Amino acid sequence: MGYKIKVLLFLLVVTAMGVLLRSEYTNLPQLIHQSIWCCFSKDNLVFIRRVGPFLSANINISEDAFTWWKNIQEEKNDFTYYKATVKKLFKIFPPVPTFGKSSTGRTKTCAVVGNSVNLKGSGYGPLIDLNDAIIRMNYAQIRGYEADVGTKTTHHVMYPESAVNLDGATHLLLLPFKIQDLEWLIQAFTTGFYGKSYAPLKSKIRANKDLVMVISPAFMWYVHEIWLQNKRGYPSTGFMTLVLALHLCDQVNVFGFGADSDGNWSHYFEVLRNKRLKTGLHPGRDQYDLIQFLAVRKAIKFYKGV
Ligand code: C5P
Numbered sequence: 001m002g003y004k005i006k007v008l009l010f011l012l013v014v015t016a017m018g019v020l021l022r023s024e025y026t027n028l029p030q031l032i033h034q035s036i037w038c039c040f041s042k043d044n045l046v047f048i049r050r051v052g053p054f055l056s057a058n059i060n061i062s063e064d065a066f067t068w069w070k071n072i073q074e075e076k077n078d079f080t081y082y083k084a085t086v087k088k089l090f091k092i093f094p095p096v097p098t099f100g101k102s103s104t105g106r107t108k109t110c111a112v113v114g115n116s117v118n119l120k121g122s123g124y125g126p127l128i129d130l131n132d133a134i135i136r137m138n139y140a141q142i143r144g145y146e147a148d149v150g151t152k153t154t155h156h157v158m159y160p161e162s163a164v165n166l167d168g169a170t171h172l173l174l175l176p177f178k179i180q181d182l183e184w185l186i187q188a189f190t191t192g193f194y195g196k197s198y199a200p201l202k203s204k205i206r207a208n209k210d211l212v213m214v215i216s217p218a219f220m221w222y223v224h225e226i227w228l229q230n231k232r233g234y235p236s237t238g239f240m241t242l243v244l245a246l247h248l249c250d251q252v253n254v255f256g257f258g259a260d261s262d263g264n265w266s267h268y269f270e271v272l273r274n275k276r277l278k279t280g281l282h283p284g285r286d287q288y289d290l291i292q293f294l295a296v297r298k299a300i301k302f303y304k305g306v
Contacts, residue, residue, distance in 0.1 A: 051222040053244050054213045055086060057095035061218040068224070069217035072234055073178040085182045089214065092186060097213035099155070099171070099248045100133060107133045110249035113149060114238040114256035115140055117266035118305025124255055125150040127303070131253060135173075135245060137237050138162035141269040148268065149256070157215075157241050160184040161199040165206035172207045173244075174214045175237055185214070215240065227290065231283035239287045242300070252300040257291055259284060 052059055066079045100107035111131035113119075115138060128134060128150030137157040142149060155171040158164065160181050166172055174185050180195060187193035188205040189212075195201070223235045223243045235243075238257060245252045259265055265279050266272040278284065295302035 051219050052216055053219045053247055054097045054099075055089065055216045056097060057090040060086075061216060065216075065218035065221045068221045070178075072220075075178045077179050082179055085179050088186055089182055092189060092209060093212040093214070094210060099213070107249045109133070109251045109253065110135060110245045111150070111253045111255060112238070112242050112245045113137075113140065114254075114258075115265075115267045115269070116256040116258045116305060117260050117268050117272075118258045119145070119148045119256045119268040120306065122148045122255075122303070122305045124148055124303055124305070127253075128152075128255060133245075133249065135241055137241055139164065139267070139269070145268060157237055159237070160188075160193075160201050161197055162237075163188070163202050163205055166208070168208045169211075170207070171211040171213060172205075173241075174212065175220075175240065176214060176217065182214070185212070215244065219244070228283055228286055231286045233281040233283055236279070236282040236284070236287060239282070239291075242291065246294075246299065253303065254291060254295075254300050255303045256305065257302075258288060258304060 055061075060083065063079050066082055069075070070082075109131045110133040111128045113128060113134065113136045125145075125147045129152050133154045134150060134152050135155040135157065136153050138159075139162060140149070140153075140156070142151060142153070153166075153170050155173055156164070156166055157173040157175055159175045159177055174181065176182050176185075180197065184193045184195070184201065188202060189207075189209050192203045193201060194203060220235065220240060223240050224230060227243055228235055228239075242252070242254060242257075256268070259279060260272070262275070263279070263284075264272055264275065264277045265284065266277075279287075291300070291302055294300045
């Protein structure tokens with residue numbers, strides 16, 4: 001083959017690859033790519049470590065992170081009040097939270113199980129149960145859905161308004177959106193909580209206090225800013241949990257993510273009542289695109305359901 005033809009062929013292949021990649025990711029801004037590449041490159045592991053996923057007794061968040069966080073649910077109290085409340089947390093809960101069983105806190109395989117209706121009829125149960133850590137969230141249900149969602153839970157992510165009782169072996173991961181959520185955690189394990197919120201709250205919770213961890217507001221900000229490029233609203237419970245798993249697990253298997261055919265975040269365990277729910281206050285489309293992108297890059301395994 002002549003030299004000119006070889007060059008021509010090479011240029012053709014490069015152009016075709018460029019077109020393919022562009023069409024696959026056109027709705028993801030260039031910046032997202034750069035940030036995601038950053039997060040998997042060796043150098044930026046330092047950067048990742050700087051944003052610890054959990055609050056701990058010895059590490060404070062920055063006031064900038066607090067300022068972002070306090071706007072999510074219009075927090076009225078200041079940073080000093082926040083810090084004083086966090087201090088109280090560690091009089092009750094483990095001062096240095098560990099996610100997994102190993103000394104490093106890392107876990108081999110993790111299943112992140114969202115609550116999408118696409119789990120219904122999927123038969124993913126046995127596949128989910130194979131993971132070392134199985135992370136569920138909010139009102140996730142098991143009884144009656146075992147074939148599709150599995151039988152085990154090792155970690156359960158919740159906020160006060162979505163709290164459920166847990167067995168003594170399951171880690172409770174609190175996702176706080178306001179200072180009251182931290183106060184709720186303390187009081188739900190001690191005196192009982194009697195304050196009010198936008199939804200009814202459990203006054204007491206049944207769970208193992210030695211397995212409680214609180215997701216850091218700084219981590220939530222990092223997911224919003226770096227992963228979602230400050231997109232409208234704030235990241236969903238499920239998406240924050242997925243990024244958390246990427247930080248803590250060697251292999252992340254993702255189940256139960258994706259809107260129904262009307263674009264609503266329907267659950268596998270109930271009939272949707274609000275037909276105009278869409279993806280709530282979260283950038284659902286961007287999150288879904290990013291999940292697919294991570295799957296293509298083999299950073300996660302994404303089980304899309306039915
Ligand atoms: O609705 P809920 O917040 O309890 O669901 C947990 C998570 O699962 C959500 O935060 C969202 O990330 C994901 N989800 C989804 N598609 C649905 C329902 C939930 O991606 N249809």
